[in-house]
Amino acid sequence: MLSFWEKKNFLKHDLIVIGGGIVGLSTAIQYKELFPDQSVLVLERGLFPSGASSKNAGFACFGSLTEILDDLEVLPKEEVVALVKRRYEGLLAIRKRFGDADLGFQAHGGFELITHQEAPALERLDEINHLLFPIFEQPVFSVLPEHKNFGFGPKVRSVVHNAFEGELDSGKFINILWQQSNQNGVKILTGAKATKIIPDERIVEVEDFNEKIHFKATKIAVCTNAFAPSLLPELDIRPGRGLVMVTAPLSHEIPWKGAFHYDKGYVYFRNIDNRLLLGGGRNKDFEGEETTDFGINPTIREYLLGIMNEVIFPKNAPKIEMEWSGIMAFGADKRPLVQKSHPNVAMAIRLGGMGVAIGWQTASELVNLLRET
Ligand SMILES: Cc1cc2nc3c(=O)[nH]c(=O)nc-3n(C[C@H](O)[C@H](O)[C@H](O)COP(=O)(O)OP(=O)(O)OC[C@H]3O[C@@H](n4cnc5c(N)ncnc54)[C@H](O)[C@@H]3O)c2cc1C
Known part of the structure; x- marks a missing residue:
């Protein structure tokens, strides 16, 4: 059961970013720099990023011959x-x-x-x-x-x-993203797996100790890459x-x-x-x-x-x-998918095998999309 203090202070945010890999953290940092007075929360299901961002090979490449x-x-x-x-x-x-x-x-x-x-x-x-x-x-x-x-x-x-x-x-890259998130006042919660998005109500649901916790946001950014279909079905x-x-x-x-x-x-x-x-x-x-x-x-x-x-x-x-x-x-296209799925929900996913190179820039595109919202 959540306390009065938790309900009052922890649940409402201007932007909720789901996924704390390269793209999610880069989105949070860049959004917060654009709107320093807004509150930004990152929800990451793992203790560490648990997709590709700290599991990759750290190649800073753009394609061999x-x-x-x-x-x-x-x-x-x-x-x-x-x-x-x-x-x-x-x-x-x-x-x-x-x-x-x-x-x-x-x-x-x-x-x-x-x-x-x-x-x-x-x-x-x-x-x-x-x-x-x-x-x-x-x-x-x-x-x-x-x-x-x-x-x-x-x-x-x-x-x-x-x-x-x-x-x-790759670990240093995540470390510097964590550091800049902290410096900018981005809040990161780990062990927080989003189980559902309710777009019309701008709710992100997270289960904790069998309790469904509803985080509320003005805008929601989905940065869960390969895992996006569990929240947003029917994506390429x-x-x-x-x-x-x-x-x-x-x-x-x-x-x-x-x-x-x-x-x-x-x-x-x-x-x-x-x-x-x-x-x-x-x-x-x-x-x-x-x-x-x-x-x-x-x-x-x-x-x-x-x-x-x-x-x-x-x-x-x-x-x-x-x-x-x-x-x-x-996906069918080698470019990442940066688009809205709802007026207040946007995603930057499908980074392929080059997310080290394109993650930060892809997050910039997502932030541009979110600022239009
Ligand atoms: C083995 C391997 C080697 C690679 N080598 C390179 C390389 O050398 N150079 C290169 O440029 N790229 C490489 N890549 C690709 C690169 O790592 C990815 O493109 C990049 O990390 C994608 O970043 P992301 O933030 O979009 O996704 P991810 O890193 O997958 O981040 C998504 C995050 O969302 C979290 N998440 C998922 N579902 C939920 C949920 N429901 N609620 C909350 N959180 C959730 C995950 O735990 C994860 O941390 C490699 C990838 C792999 C797997």
Whole structure:
């Protein structure tokens, strides 16, 4: 039972944001900066963000060569360029706003391992550089003249370098968002799962100790990404689970640093504190990974271990020390879904596999939509 004080002080807000991942926290911060006198509450179901935002790989990327070529198979050129631009500008925006130190940003560049089978992609490298020239004003991709000292297995024919990509620390990113939320006076409640939105009454229902608590807001922002259909059914959104593994520290120094891509960007790896972080492989079982349940898919795990043993460290693969999964959201369109579902309810969801890059900017779009309300 709620007390008089709780009812009086805790339940009414100007904006309620559901979901405390990158997008929810960024929305709360930006809204509060625009309207400092309004009260903003974030409801997060987990103790920590429990979707993708602190479970991801921390790649600050915008698309590898083969990923862009893959996109060009199904999307018009202008759309592919717009996607890359959005991601790159999103990365510049968070670096400018928070600073590289607070994000743990490292500019070691991006790399893609090209197998013998994928060699034809290299013939289109100049074409892609030309396509992206208006964004970067210099060539993005180049073939590394020498990659032998990286020690990759014989499957790797070439390594393509991308000077504009980097990596960050996903925990630091959330920490700085929490810190700025606190500084701005945003209230965050964790362990608060919204079970229902009653749009006409502007109510968000949360269950606590079997009691239904009704929070009231002037406006409601839904930032629950893959989990949005439980509150707003019939959206064009499909969950996509992703696996990440981290090895024990290696006994020798890893001879490379950077954000590495493999298999059209479906597999990614990086060097963290001389450990290997390796993840992805969803393309080996799209159907099995179309779930909002956390868990480890054994087929994908085997596939990734095979890459570690044959491609990345063919001589001396380390032991896996930890593994986890996170949930992404996809749809027919690669762009996020930022729209209203009701005059007072708006959403920013479906961030795909690039939410680190586009989360903050997507939240800006949501805030613009909310301010019109
Ligand atoms: C394994 C993995 C690796 C990735 N690697 C990268 C990468 O390297 N680079 C990159 O750019 N992107 C990467 N991504 C994608 C990126 O992490 C996401 O696009 C981004 O985190 C999405 O942020 P979000 O805030 O929209 O969603 P989320 O992080 O999923 O946040 C939604 C939040 O809503 C909460 N929630 C859900 N339902 C409710 C409810 N009913 N009530 C209250 N709270 C609720 C969830 O607990 C969650 O915290 C990766 C994703 C995964 C899973």
